[in-house]
Amino acid sequence: MERVRITYRLAVDANRIERRADELALEQTVELSRACLRDPRIEREIVGRVEAIEPDPEEAGFLVTVGYPLEITALDPAQLLGVAFGNASLQRDVALVDLDPPDRLLEALGGPRFGIEGLRAATGVRGRPLTCAALKPMGLSPDALAARCRAIARGGVDVIKDDHGLADHPFCPFEARVRSCAEAIERVADATGRRAVYAANLVGTPSALRERLRIAEDIGAGAVVVAPMIVGLPAFHELVSLASVPVVAHPALAGGSAIRPTLLVGGLFRLYGADAVVFPHAGGRFPDWDAGRCRDLADRLRRPTGSVRPALPVPAGGMGIERVAGMVEFYGSDAMLLVGGTLYRADGLEARTRTFVERVGEAAIRASGAAS
Amino acid sequence: MERVRITYRLAVDANRIERRADELALEQTVELSRACLRDPRIEREIVGRVEAIEPDPEEAGFLVTVGYPLEITALDPAQLLGVAFGNASLQRDVALVDLDPPDRLLEALGGPRFGIEGLRAATGVRGRPLTCAALKPMGLSPDALAARCRAIARGGVDVIKDDHGLADHPFCPFEARVRSCAEAIERVADATGRRAVYAANLVGTPSALRERLRIAEDIGAGAVVVAPMIVGLPAFHELVSLASVPVVAHPALAGGSAIRPTLLVGGLFRLYGADAVVFPHAGGRFPDWDAGRCRDLADRLRRPTGSVRPALPVPAGGMGIERVAGMVEFYGSDAMLLVGGTLYRADGLEARTRTFVERVGEAAIRASGAAS
Numbered sequence: 001m002e003r004v005r006i007t008y009r010l011a012v013d014a015n016r017i018e019r020r021a022d023e024l025a026l027e028q029t030v031e032l033s034r035a036c037l038r039d040p041r042i043e044r045e046i047v048g049r050v051e052a053i054e055p056d057p058e059e060a061g062f063l064v065t066v067g068y069p070l071e072i073t074a075l076d077p078a079q080l081l082g083v084a085f086g087n088a089s090l091q092r093d094v095a096l097v098d099l100d101p102p103d104r105l106l107e108a109l110g111g112p113r114f115g116i117e118g119l120r121a122a123t124g125v126r127g128r129p130l131t132c133a134a135l136k137p138m139g140l141s142p143d144a145l146a147a148r149c150r151a152i153a154r155g156g157v158d159v160i161k162d163d164h165g166l167a168d169h170p171f172c173p174f175e176a177r178v179r180s181c182a183e184a185i186e187r188v189a190d191a192t193g194r195r196a197v198y199a200a201n202l203v204g205t206p207s208a209l210r211e212r213l214r215i216a217e218d219i220g221a222g223a224v225v226v227a228p229m230i231v232g233l234p235a236f237h238e239l240v241s242l243a244s245v246p247v248v249a250h251p252a253l254a255g256g257s258a259i260r261p262t263l264l265v266g267g268l269f270r271l272y273g274a275d276a277v278v279f280p281h282a283g284g285r286f287p288d289w290d291a292g293r294c295r296d297l298a299d300r301l302r303r304p305t306g307s308v309r310p311a312l313p314v315p316a317g318g319m320g321i322e323r324v325a326g327m328v329e330f331y332g333s334d335a336m337l338l339v340g341g342t343l344y345r346a347d348g349l350e351a352r353t354r355t356f357v358e359r360v361g362e363a364a365i366r367a368s369g370a371a372s
Numbered sequence: 373m374e375r376v377r378i379t380y381r382l383a384v385d386a387n388r389i390e391r392r393a394d395e396l397a398l399e400q401t402v403e404l405s406r407a408c409l410r411d412p413r414i415e416r417e418i419v420g421r422v423e424a425i426e427p428d429p430e431e432a433g434f435l436v437t438v439g440y441p442l443e444i445t446a447l448d449p450a451q452l453l454g455v456a457f458g459n460a461s462l463q464r465d466v467a468l469v470d471l472d473p474p475d476r477l478l479e480a481l482g483g484p485r486f487g488i489e490g491l492r493a494a495t496g497v498r499g500r501p502l503t504c505a506a507l508k509p510m511g512l513s514p515d516a517l518a519a520r521c522r523a524i525a526r527g528g529v530d531v532i533k534d535d536h537g538l539a540d541h542p543f544c545p546f547e548a549r550v551r552s553c554a555e556a557i558e559r560v561a562d563a564t565g566r567r568a569v570y571a572a573n574l575v576g577t578p579s580a581l582r583e584r585l586r587i588a589e590d591i592g593a594g595a596v597v598v599a600p601m602i603v604g605l606p607a608f609h610e611l612v613s614l615a616s617v618p619v620v621a622h623p624a625l626a627g628g629s630a631i632r633p634t635l636l637v638g639g640l641f642r643l644y645g646a647d648a649v650v651f652p653h654a655g656g657r658f659p660d661w662d663a664g665r666c667r668d669l670a671d672r673l674r675r676p677t678g679s680v681r682p683a684l685p686v687p688a689g690g691m692g693i694e695r696v697a698g699m700v701e702f703y704g705s706d707a708m709l710l711v712g713g714t715l716y717r718a719d720g721l722e723a724r725t726r727t728f729v730e731r732v733g734e735a736a737i738r739a740s741g742a743a744s
Contacts, residue, residue, distance in 0.1 A: 030509035036716040046511035086624030137402035139418035205610040206578035232604010238577040252458030256630025344408040
């Protein structure tokens with residue numbers, strides 16, 4: 001029987017762990033005790049099977065792996081979440097640590113349609129990390145954002161992404177913003193011969209997302225940004241299936257969860273179709289995100305996983321230009337460095353962007369020299 | 373300026389709290405430091421305003437209220453989540469405690485379309501708590517589930533809800549299941565004159581949800597069950613707007629979050645349109661859910677809130693029939709008691725259901741006697 005293996009951390013004592021693991025496998029499937037179930041076929045074919053119980057090497061408690069019959073997920077992006085952690089999330093002694101999908105589930109969910117290779121093709125960048133700047137702040141008019149877009153594009157960045165707070169605001173409607181910004185980038189491309197990819201932020205209910213995706217694609221945005229935990233992972237998955245451009249996932253609302261961040265942001269975002277995934281780099285304004293977590297996350301986004309394409313890690317979160325060299329060393333070439341607020345520190349957005357881009361290029365040359 | 377007031381718990385020292393609160397108000401809006409923002413209009417009209425900082429009465433740390441200009445939410449169910457807790461969720465020192473929407477936001481989100489009154493009208497039940505049984509387990513065929521549905525309906529329960537794990541499975545397709553169960557209930561109604569409301573579980577991507585809602589309504593399901601955190605709150609909100617029957621919210625995946633459960637399950641589920649909200653009652657198999665939390669949650673679901681209808685609390689989670697009297701006393705009449713697995717403890721589902729229903733009736737009579 002094909003199974004999806006899911007690993008939990010259970011904060012319980014050794015003398016209770018076997019029973020607790022069995023309760024978990026029942027809770028996530030039949031929601032019945034064995035005494036109430038009384039059906040050998042269902043026990044065999046439906047109930048999760050506890051496959052491993054090992055002491056957690058990091059703290060008191062156990063890592064428990066449950067193998068669920070693949071059929072119960074219905075190969076459905078929403079149902080999978082319920083099987084993995086639905087009711088268990090309501091119990092404080094459980095955390096969701098990992099998920100190991102069989103090939104058929106990988107194929108059903110599909111993963112990135114562009115991935116690292118597709119983003120390199122879209123930007124024309126080879127042999128070095130991609131560069132990305134965030135367009136902000138919320139509150140500017142379409143024209144004012146377009147002026148900033150123009151300065152950033154002149155600075156030579158590969159991708160210009162909307163802040164994830166840019167919605168369909170009365171003071172800055174979605175369509176007007178995307179049109180102004182895309183045109184600004186186009187004019188710079190006409191002048192310089194170098195066209196940045198504009199990644200328009202999409203936020204809204206599923207029908208609004210579909211409509212805004214269509215508008216962004218029609219206007220010529222080369223990518224879109226979506227926060228999977230704000231729109232919901234199943235809606236994110238559906239949007240990816242509709243998009244003809246790469247989808248960049250933003251981690252908003254993905255923290256503070258009993259789902260381990262490396263699984264959620266590194267594993268599930270990719271599995272559900274993110275071509276690139278933004279996350280806070282260590283040492284910025286998100287102190288939980290230490291170097292070990294960032295390393296795991298980047299590895300997880302890029303490692304070979306059956307038919308699922310690698311996704312591009314996008315470290316961000318308060319990175320200054322002075323940290324570029326260290327980040328290139330840390331992540332290597334297959335990453336996109338995202339610099340946000342620090343580009344805005346004083347007048348001279350274009351010059352600061354250019355410095356950022358140059359530093360990435362220099363660091364990549366040094367790194368490739370060191371590697372050869 | 374109309375504002376949505378959001379309260380956070382910040383685990384920081386007194387000497388850092390003012391600065392940290394200001395950083396939070398910036399992070400959730402412009403994602404820029406004041407040094408990089410340099411725009412008095414945006415500081416005034418867009419950035420959140422720290423309105424209160426008070427020591428948390430429960431543990432070390434502070435409760436901080438930030439008033440955000442209503443405009444920045446775009447009155448959008450997805451954008452509101454990002455403003456409330458998007459990036460902040462990635463910082464371990466913050467929890468989301470409360471959200472106080474102004475009338476215009478209440479009206480935009482809409483809340484329940486049926487609420488307690490609508491569910492009473494749909495079931496014809498007045499003057500006592502409603503009764504509900506869960507149809508389970510996943511793994512049965514449509515016919516086998518229908519047989520259980522028939523027994524439960526004969527037992528006289530008001531609402532029969534699918535387990536939230538019942539999806540569109542190869543071994544039990546959605547349409548066949550809903551049709552078999554609805555027909556079983558109909559036949560019992562023909563025989564007894566009493567028709568239970570069948571609440572069909574919907575899970576899937578947004579387009580699958582829409583399609584399954586239509587099928588369930590066409591077949592004659594009297595309600596639907598949806599887990600907002602599995603499908604995503606914005607998709608839940610959209611589904612509510614499309615539904616012509618009451619929507620029961622299930623708490624799967626709503627735990628283990630830095631969003632306080634009373635706000636998420638009690639406040640946001642209602643605001644986003646749940647007519648009834650299932651949650652674990654104290655003393656069952658979800659130990660975190662203690663009496664205080666359940667009290668707060670039920671109060672929150674039912675309290676007058678501008679134009680938003682009260683929603684029906686549905687305590688559940690391993691409640692045995694022997695606890696019915698205590699639960700009627702605890703929640704009063706405006707609740708729906710949900711008994712799940714314990715009805716299946718031995719053969720005799722119909723008889724056990726009847727006992728459950730009778731005990732609720734008796735407890736309600738005692739309670740109304742005590743009150744008068």
